[in-house]
Amino acid sequence: MTINFDASELERVLHNAANHMTHTAPLMEDISRALLSETMMNFQLGGRPAWAGLSPLTIARRRGGAGAILQDTGELKRSIKATHTNDTATIGTNLVYAPTHQFGAKMGQYGHTAKSPIPWGNIPARPFIPIDKNGDISYDGFLVVREVVNGYLAGSFG
Known part of the structure; x- marks a missing residue:
């Protein structure tokens, strides 16, 4: 009895997997895009779990009235960017x-800008x-991220 084993297909699969583990920029790009998508979904749904409602003072000061939370001008949402390198x-x-x-921030505490204390009421996270x-x-x-990585690893052995 003779058994012949052609290792060329195994070598191709292993080479492909090794290449995926060395050149991870496509994976990092997919991860950054997935996290950006999750962020945009938070804006669309008003948080998950739902964000705290707006105070009457905030509603009165907004250009769009009650409108969508964190989207009075849209500047915050538009400012969010996804970037990647081979490693990040x-x-x-x-x-x-x-x-x-x-x-979030408490009235009178220095906000994350470190320029001046929050002059109005508490801001919920x-x-x-x-x-x-x-x-x-x-x-x-x-x-x-786990879903993206699992898909990437599954593709690396194809």
Whole structure:
């Protein structure tokens, strides 16, 4: 009895998997896009769980009245960008007031701008980016990243 084994298909699959593990920029791009999509979904749904409602003072000061929370001008939502390198996936905004909305602030405390104390009432946290109060990825964000990584790994063996 003779058994012949052609290793060429196995070599191709292993080479493809190794290439996927070395050149991870496509994976990082997919992760950053998925996290950006999760962030945009938070704006669309008004948070998950739902963000605290607006105070009467805030409604009176807004250009659009009650409108969608965190979307009076749309500047915050438009400022959020996704970037990546071969080793990192990043989403974020450079607006100085974004952390105040993400994490909340108390009246009189210095906001995340460090320029002046919050002059109005308390601002509840309205997390729009899928991170927790410590700046770590949230559980929902983790699930999205895990799904992207699993898809990437499954494709690397095809």
